[in-house]
Amino acid sequence: MFIAIIGIIILIAGMVIKGSPTPNARYAGVIKIVGIVIVVLGLFSSSVKVIEQGKIGVQSLFGKVQPDILESGLHIIDPVVDVTIFDARTQNYTMSAQTTEGQKPGDDAIRVLSSDGLEVTIDITVLYRLIPSKTPFLLQNIGPDYIDNIVRPVSRTAIRDNAVAFEAVSLYSTKRAEFQARIQKTIATAFAKNGMELQSLLVRNISLPASVKASIESKINAEQEAQKMQFVLQKEKQEAERKRIEAQGIADYQKILSTGLSDKQLQYETIKAQKEIALSPNAKVIILGNGKGAPIILGKD
Template sequence: MFVVIIGLCLIAAGFYASKTSYQLARYANILKFAGAFVVVLGLAAASVRQIDAGTIGVQSLFGKVNPKILDNGLNFVNPLAEVAVFDTKVQNYTMSAVATEGEVKGDDAIRVLSADGLEVVIDLTVLYKILPEKAPSIYKGIGTDYKDKIVRPVTRTRIRDNAVYYDAVALYSKRREEFQNRIYQSIDKDFKSRGLVLEQLLIRNINLPESVKKTIESKINAEQEAQKMEFVLQKEKQEAERKRVEARGIADYQTIISLSLTDKQLQYENIKAQKELAASPNAKIVIIPAKGNMPLLLSDK
């Protein structure tokens, strides 16, 4: 509209010049024509609005919101209308204890009280987007700062409302996924009623009080020691069983040998050994003993 104002100023200057001296009156028509051209050019430019990909436009004229949405590309609108642009892509809003991570600078984590009265600090990211057809009603009822008026307060309130049903240790460990699903459903319901869609809810971190952390660590260490001791005992039992099996095998072997070694068998083994000694190239003297005794071997070595 700035161009239109310049054109109107030129037209006014033309009318003023026509009423003054002859020297200025000669330029009056030129000023009027130039002013009219600038006004037409300004109105034409103001009538065309470009909407980029991933966004939509909502137009309002003198405070009245037009329900028709401006899609991507060039759109012809009333040159006096204002166009608010809404991002329809998936957006994220992070609330973190780390100063450089969240939307709000500084510690912006969500502090809640658990069922056992302990303070739990939660870092969280909300992924959401607006429903394009709801953009005019959002603009009319909330404005373009729906992130601060809807996303942030609704998320923080619903997390606090649902955290009171869980103990601090349960939130930190076994019931964390259940808690996340529960707050997802409650936040999604509130978002949809306001023209937003909750894409995903990410609990990035849950910090417990230092005393609770030490208790959990002690419990985990005790469980690990118990598991280690159980493993050692199991190993010792297996080793004892192995030794019993080995001893039983040796005993069975000795029993079998003692039953199979008769006098004739021993005599036969004696004769075989004497034959091997006789065939040996080493010098020796073999004395054959009486029946039932072992031979005596004499050597010159």
């Protein structure tokens, strides 16, 4: 539209020059033609609007927002209409203690008080998208700066309001999932009222005070030592049981030998041993006794 306004100015200038007695009056016709061409080009360029992929256009005529939206593609519109572009894709907003992670420079983590009065630092990432059909409402009631007006304050307030229902240690450990579910529900409700859809809420980090961290670490170390001692005691019990079974086996074996072997069986075992010695490839001279003593074996050099 700006180009068309310039063309109108040039056209008016040509008409003024034509009516003046100056020598430049002969150029008035050319100036008017140039002005008309510029006006036409300006009106044409203002009437054609290209919406990029993943974007949405919202029209407003003299400050009044139009209900129809412009989706991605080529559109012919009223040249006097103003078009505000919104991003229709999934967006994320991070608030973190790390100075290079969030949209705001510096430490932007959320510091809250738990039910036991301790200060807890929380880092989160909010994943959301604009509802296309609600973007006219968003422009009319909130404006294009919906991140600072809705996303940021609603998220921080929801986290603070829900954190007071939990103890600090519970937020850090057992109640973390429940806490995340509660703040996600709160934020989703607030976003829906303002033409936005919460897709996911990520609680990226929960930091406890240094004194609480030290207490938790001491407790964990003590539990690990107790588990280690239980393992050692269990191992010692198993070893003692093994030795007891082994000793019982030896005792049973000796009892069987002492009660089950007769003189005839011992004599039979002696003869078997002598036979094996006699069949040995080594040359030996065997002098057998009377069966009451061991045989005399003479090696042959």
